[in-house]
Amino acid sequence: MESIQELRMPPIVGVIGGGQLARMMIPPAIELGIELRVFAESAGESAGIAVTQLGDYRNADDVVRFADGVDVITFDHEHVPQRVLRALIAHGVRVNPGPDALRFAQDKLQMRQRLSELGLPVPDWAAVASTVELDAFLAEHGGRAVVKTATGGYDGKGVRVVSASSDVADWFDGDVPLLAEELVDFRRELSQVLARRPSGEIALWPVVESIQVDGVCAEVIAPAPGSNGRISAMAGAIATSIAQQLDVTGVLAVELFESTDDRLLVNELAMRPHNSGHWSIDGSATSQFEQHLRAVLDLPLGPTTMREPWSVMVNVLGGTSDNRYPAALEDQPEAKYHFYGKDPRPGRKVGHVTAGGAELESVVFRARAAAAFFED
Numbered sequence: 001m002e003s004i005q006e007l008r009m010p011p012i013v014g015v016i017g018g019g020q021l022a023r024m025m026i027p028p029a030i031e032l033g034i035e036l037r038v039f040a041e042s043a044g045e046s047a048g049i050a051v052t053q054l055g056d057y058r059n060a061d062d063v064v065r066f067a068d069g070v071d072v073i074t075f076d077h078e079h080v081p082q083r084v085l086r087a088l089i090a091h092g093v094r095v096n097p098g099p100d101a102l103r104f105a106q107d108k109l110q111m112r113q114r115l116s117e118l119g120l121p122v123p124d125w126a127a128v129a130s131t132v133e134l135d136a137f138l139a140e141h142g143g144r145a146v147v148k149t150a151t152g153g154y155d156g157k158g159v160r161v162v163s164a165s166s167d168v169a170d171w172f173d174g175d176v177p178l179l180a181e182e183l184v185d186f187r188r189e190l191s192q193v194l195a196r197r198p199s200g201e202i203a204l205w206p207v208v209e210s211i212q213v214d215g216v217c218a219e220v221i222a223p224a225p226g227s228n229g230r231i232s233a234m235a236g237a238i239a240t241s242i243a244q245q246l247d248v249t250g251v252l253a254v255e256l257f258e259s260t261d262d263r264l265l266v267n268e269l270a271m272r273p274h275n276s277g278h279w280s281i282d283g284s285a286t287s288q289f290e291q292h293l294r295a296v297l298d299l300p301l302g303p304t305t306m307r308e309p310w311s312v313m314v315n316v317l318g319g320t321s322d323n324r325y326p327a328a329l330e331d332q333p334e335a336k337y338h339f340y341g342k343d344p345r346p347g348r349k350v351g352h353v354t355a356g357g358a359e360l361e362s363v364v365f366r367a368r369a370a371a372a373f374f375e376d
Helices: 020-032 060-067 082-090 099-106 108-117 131-140 165-171 230-245 288-296 325-331 360-372
Strands: 012-016 035-040 051-054 072-075 125-128 145-148 159-162 178-182 186-196 202-204 208-213 216-222 250-259 264-270 310-317 336-339 349-357
Touching: 012 020, 012 060, 020 035, 020 288, 035 060, 051 060, 060 082, 072 288, 082 099, 099 108, 099 264, 108 125, 108 178, 108 264, 125 131, 131 145, 131 165, 131 178, 145 165, 159 165, 186 230, 186 264, 186 288, 202 230, 216 360, 230 250, 230 264, 250 288, 310 360, 325 336, 325 360, 349 360
Parallel strands: 012 035, 012 072, 035 051
Antiparallel strands: 125 178, 145 159, 145 178, 186 202, 186 208, 186 250, 208 216, 216 310, 250 264, 310 349, 336 349
């Protein structure tokens, strides 16, 4: 990649995907003087204000045409097929994160295999291509397991807790294997978010606690209570090793289980800004969205110090079409409100609210109270 001095001014970043992550890149891009161009599937998506081309992200011709004239391509989601990513590379386009890294966020089986090869801590797992293989795995793991589709799952989709192979009989498709994992008995779910630039610089945010409801992230507490010392050091070391060994560029989120037997195990990877890092918009000296733009352009990374001792983010799920802003702003004027331009729908992430302060109990209350105004 060019040195900082060789970048055009303004540098141009192309984002594939027009969802809320692309939307939240727009303010820091404006502040940094970066031109942001967004490739979306349809008009009216969250990042619509920055959309410069509509098309199918699975169509290499559409994507390569969009990439003409940009300094780097990055992503709002990880679903762009490898053949399209390779076509961009062949066309001379810089892609961050690159396809060799991104495939480990796209395919859970490849991710489990590679992390195991690197000696990083993961749940016990196996690739199972038949009910016979899954029954054997269940027999070896106390009769219960988690089964995941290797690709395409998110927010609880493509994940089932099973006690018999018949629970996922509809998922078996010829020789396409599923991922079977031990059912980890965990105290809580943690997330370590970092950013890495091509030249190797890494910046980590504090490890956070992620509270899930029905497989969907509902709240994030930064930093994770009681995480100073061993947990913070372990989470940081695991995420740093993954970023370096997989050559990740941009923001990386490593979702972790803190098990009841004191293991810290990698659950999922995301190579893009992540829901567990949204608190950083208001709670950190540098947000994950600004940091992602810096990283993919190979610019120096910003500090990740917290603005206040505690920051709590609560997702707004479902939403309402009523105007609740006056009441919410009057009741919780210090909370920070972020909405994604999405129509209300049960269970849908339509926004989030963040609060910060010195006392965790008070911060949690204020964030929940502010978010509650927008949920029916």
